Amino acid sequence: MTDRVIVGRVGGAFGVKGELRLKSFCADPAAIADYTPLYTQDGRTFAQVVLTGQAKNGFTARLDGVVTKEDADALRNVDLYADRAVMPSLPDDEYYYADLIGLTVLDTGGAMLGTVRNVMDHGAGDLLEVMVPGQSDTLLLPFTQEVVPTVDLSAGKIIADPPLGSLSE
Secondary structure, eight states: OTTEEEEEEEEEEOSSSSOEEEEEOSSSGGGGGGGOSEEOTTSOEESOEEEEEEETTEEEEEETTOOSHHHHHHTTTOEEEEEGGGSOOOOTTOOOHHHHTTOEEEETTSOEEEEEEEEEESSSOEEEEEEOTTOSSEEEEEOSTTTOOEEETTTTEEEEOOOTTSSOO
């Protein structure tokens, strides 16, 4: 899936005629319909997405081939991906989550902190989830300019200045 970027997630059925709830992860949420075809991780393709209305935390929508409530419910919590080639170019200080996952995280002194496992946004800003070698717990770093001053995609690394107390010895 490295040639694709996650753009949304199906929330389940909306009504009984195949409409579904759709959460968009796009900067312009309605643009999700412009990035077709959309793909699932298991290889299913949706050539057309029609946004039919607003719903809590997203849209109501129709996907081609989804015609019943059961079809829509079968897609509950399924992530939707778009080809990277159809996505807009980003400014230098913005990144697709998929580009950050797997990067090595170093502290400002060059010591390895770990590897980015996930990028999360729970509403208060992005967090990098970092897998620390030899530890079962992960390190959560706010993805801000202050804490993460450098992201070098070509070198595959991030320089971080973790807040005091965030690293346990």
